[in-house]
Amino acid sequence: MSYYFAIIGTQDNPLFEYEFGSAKQGGDGIARFPEQARHMNQFIVHSSLDIVEEVQWASGQMYSPSLLLIFVFFFVLTEARYLKAIDRFYNNWVSCFITPSNVKFLLLHSPSQPSTTGSRASTSIAANPTAPQTEEAIKLFFAEIFENWCKTVMSPFYKVNGEVKSPVFRGRVAAAGRKYL
Numbered sequence: 001m002s003y004y005f006a007i008i009g010t011q012d013n014p015l016f017e018y019e020f021g022s023a024k025q026g027g028d029g030i031a032r033f034p035e036q037a038r039h040m041n042q043f044i045v046h047s048s049l050d051i052v053e054e055v056q057w058a059s060g061q062m063y064s065p066s067l068l069l070i071f072v073f074f075f076v077l078t079e080a081r082y083l084k085a086i087d088r089f090y091n092n093w094v095s096c097f098i099t100p101s102n103v104k105f106l107l108l109h110s111p112s113q114p115s116t117t118g119s120r121a122s123t124s125i126a127a128n129p130t131a132p133q134t135e136e137a138i139k140l141f142f143a144e145i146f147e148n149w150c151k152t153v154m155s156p157f158y159k160v161n162g163e164v165k166s167p168v169f170r171g172r173v174a175a176a177g178r179k180y181l
Helices: 041-047 049-060 063-071 132-153 165-178
Strands: 003-007 015-019 081-087 092-098 104-110
Touching: 003 041, 003 165, 015 041, 015 165, 041 049, 041 081, 041 092, 041 104, 049 081, 049 092, 049 104, 081 132, 092 132, 104 132, 132 165
Parallel strands: none
Antiparallel strands: 003 015, 003 104, 081 092, 092 104
């Protein structure tokens, strides 16, 4: 399975991008997006932002700004939301996680093509993007990235809504991808 991970700021600007492949069940960690479709990854992720906002505000998953002010002392860091697979573009799925500061973590995942050599591929996480095991793995990936994101933005050298260029953060994203996906 191939993955394209992007962090989108509050002004819909990309803050971080990373492309990787599955390291589970013999994967080598290299993204296998088709060459003619690789340039579309950023477009697919950004086109799903409208759907993210619809789901975010229409489903009651997030508080409105006026209610957020009332509950701000109780839910400062606990109200991050995982919205699951919110969009699909051909064989690519987009999953989303929204932080309390309205920064969006978007993961484009493309299932690997079914193998005809054995039935082992059908039981892998990569076989079905909407399976509960896949959703749980993505949720755990986002949770670890959120923890590292909080550490990164608390740095006095980080500028709000600025691009993240830290090699440490990039390494932690890669480690979380290898661990969960």
